[in-house]
Amino acid sequence: MSPDLTVTALGETIAGRIDADGAMTLHDYMGLANAHYYATRDPLGVGGDFITAPEISQMFGEMIGLWLADLWARAGRPAAHYVELGPGRGTLAADALRALASAGCRLPAHLVETSPVLRGAQATAVPGATFHDDVATLPTDAPLLIVANEFFDALPIRQHVRTDGGWRERVLANDRLERGHRFLPGLGEADWAVTAAFADAPLGSVVETCPAGAAIMADLAARIGAQGGAIIAIDYGHAGPATGDTMQAVQAHRFADPYVEPGARDLTAHVDFTALGDVAAAAGCTVSPLAEQGAFLIRLGIGARAAMLARKSPDRQEELAVALRRLTVPAEMGRLFKVMAATDPRWPVPEGFA
Numbered sequence: 001m002s003p004d005l006t007v008t009a010l011g012e013t014i015a016g017r018i019d020a021d022g023a024m025t026l027h028d029y030m031g032l033a034n035a036h037y038y039a040t041r042d043p044l045g046v047g048g049d050f051i052t053a054p055e056i057s058q059m060f061g062e063m064i065g066l067w068l069a070d071l072w073a074r075a076g077r078p079a080a081h082y083v084e085l086g087p088g089r090g091t092l093a094a095d096a097l098r099a100l101a102s103a104g105c106r107l108p109a110h111l112v113e114t115s116p117v118l119r120g121a122q123a124t125a126v127p128g129a130t131f132h133d134d135v136a137t138l139p140t141d142a143p144l145l146i147v148a149n150e151f152f153d154a155l156p157i158r159q160h161v162r163t164d165g166g167w168r169e170r171v172l173a174n175d176r177l178e179r180g181h182r183f184l185p186g187l188g189e190a191d192w193a194v195t196a197a198f199a200d201a202p203l204g205s206v207v208e209t210c211p212a213g214a215a216i217m218a219d220l221a222a223r224i225g226a227q228g229g230a231i232i233a234i235d236y237g238h239a240g241p242a243t244g245d246t247m248q249a250v251q252a253h254r255f256a257d258p259y260v261e262p263g264a265r266d267l268t269a270h271v272d273f274t275a276l277g278d279v280a281a282a283a284g285c286t287v288s289p290l291a292e293q294g295a296f297l298i299r300l301g302i303g304a305r306a307a308m309l310a311r312k313s314p315d316r317q318e319e320l321a322v323a324l325r326r327l328t329v330p331a332e333m334g335r336l337f338k339v340m341a342a343t344d345p346r347w348p349v350p351e352g353f354a
Contacts, residue, residue, distance in 0.1 A: 010036050010263040015174055023171035023186065027211075029262065030247070031156035036263035038115045038154075044088055049266050050250050052150050053234070053293075053333060054092035057323035059309070061095025063300045064232065067352060068096065068145045069103035071230055074348040080143040080229060082107040085135070085216075086151040088118065090125030096147065097126065107145065110138055135219050143228030143344070146220060152276065153235045153268040155212040159245065160194050161185050162205045167194045170206070172259075197241040205243045208269060214279050221283035221342055230343040230350065231280075236336045237271030239290050246270035273340050280342035288341040288353040294334025296352045297327055 014032060018024045043049040053060040072080060082100070084093050093109060100107060109129040113119050119131055132138060159170040168185035194207050201207070220231055249258035251265035258267055277287040291299075306324045310317040328334045341350045 006036065006040060007261050007264045011261065014262055018172060018174045023173050023184065025158065025186070026170050026172060026247070027156045027158045029172050030267050030269075031212075033262035034154055034156065034267050035114075037266060038118070040117065040263070042089065042117050042121060043266055049252060051253075052088060052092075053327055053337070054088065054095065054149065056326050057320070058095045059302050059305050059320075059323065060297070060327055061092040062099040062305060063297055063302050064092065064147060064149075064234075065096030065099025066103065067232065067300055067350065068147075068230075069100045069105045071343070071348060071350050072100075072105050072145065073103065075143070075228070077105070078143055078228065080105075080107055080145055081110055081139050083110045083112065083138060083144050083146040085112045085146065085148040086154070087111045087113060087122055087126075087147075088150075090122035090129075092147065092149055093122070093129070094125045112138070135216060135223075138223065140223070140227060144220070144223055144231075145229050146224075146231035148231060148233045148235070150235055152210065152213045152216075152233060152271045153237065154266070155210050155216075157208045157210045157247065157269045158193070159247070160190050160207045160209075162198075162201050162203050162207075164203065165189070167191045167207070169193065195241065198243065201243055206245045207241075207243055208246060208272070209275070210269070210272070213271070213276060217276050217279045217342075218283055221280040221285045224342065224344050225284040228344045228347060230341055230347060232339065232341045232350075233271075233273070233276065234293060234337060234339050235271040235273075236268075237273050237338055239338075240272040240274035242272070271338075273338055277340060277342070284345065285342040286345045286347075286349075288343075288350060291339045291353050292330070292335050293337035293339055294328035294330060294332075296339045299352045299354065302328065 044055055087093050109126050111122050111129045112132045112135055114133055160167045161170055163185050167190045169190045171184055171186045173184050198207055247258055247269045249256040249265045249267050256265050273290050281287050306320045310320050326332045
């Protein structure tokens with residue numbers, strides 16, 4: 001069956017479930033759509049739907065690798081494992097592991113990935129890596145150095161809207177789809193799902209939560225507290241609490257309708273870093289201040305790395321300058337993308353967040 005036919009089949013499955021149940025939550029819709037999307041294609045690169053920071057330049061992965069190497073060295077150079085969540089084509093992992101090795105830190109690699117298509121690319125980029133379907137099977141015998149770049153944004157979210165009758169979870173309905181009004185407030189009361197921070201939110205306000213992200217962070221933070229190590233999360237998002245509908249779709253490097261051809265385009269939502277940090281802190285981790293990606297990379301020395309590469313390869317000077325701008329300038333990825341770390345409290349304070 002061709003990819004187009006599988007997308008059609010998924011759309012029919014979703015419509016059938018809505019008919020049978022009367023509605024479907026945005027959470028379930030996004031989960032089904034993204035599971036199909038990532039299982040059936042390589043979405044990265046010029047010929048795909050979007051480009052992530054590691055694909056823009058080797059400098060991004062090298063900076064992350066050196067950040068990990070510095071933290072590892074100041075922690076006493078323990079035996080440890082490199083872990084990456086949703087590692088794309090394996091580009092970041094390859095660059096980070098190379099930078100780690102240059103600092104004398106050679107770690108076994110563990111990649112958490114469910115897509116068979118992407119696993120093939122990752123196996124080529126990171127030979128010998130161990131693959132995991134989820135974080136539950138990660139090793140328990142040593143500290144974990146965990147990287148999550150553009151991972152949390154693709155996890156399914158719940159949206160709750162404030163109505164005259166209180167907070168209700170948004171649901172998708174087929175009859176409204178035909179008229180272009182895609183959502184209705186659910187009938188069940190959902191005040192319990194929204195924190196007191198939104199007590200005075202005006203009618204029509206939308207609050208997003210990401211239960212899957214919170215659960216994964218809680219699991220990893222507990223591992224870090226027990227085994228040692230750190231997690232660094234890089235994604236587009238904000239410091240909460242905040243209201244607003246942030247779910248979006250991207251296809252062929254353009255914004256697209258999230259509710260047309262589910263499974264054919266990438267669905268994402270802004271990451272609430274405050275919520276993730278609160279979960280990690282509750283598990284006993286030390287959580288860094290939230291940093292903008294541009295400022296973080298500049299503090300780590302990406303400018304000096306770009307200059308060094310330009311001296312070695314003068315013909316790449318313009319390419320490197322463009323990549324540096326894309327990664328660090330506020331109007332590009334520098335401000336929208338944020339960085340947060342959670343570490344074992346027995347480990348040193350990580351660099352880059354001052």
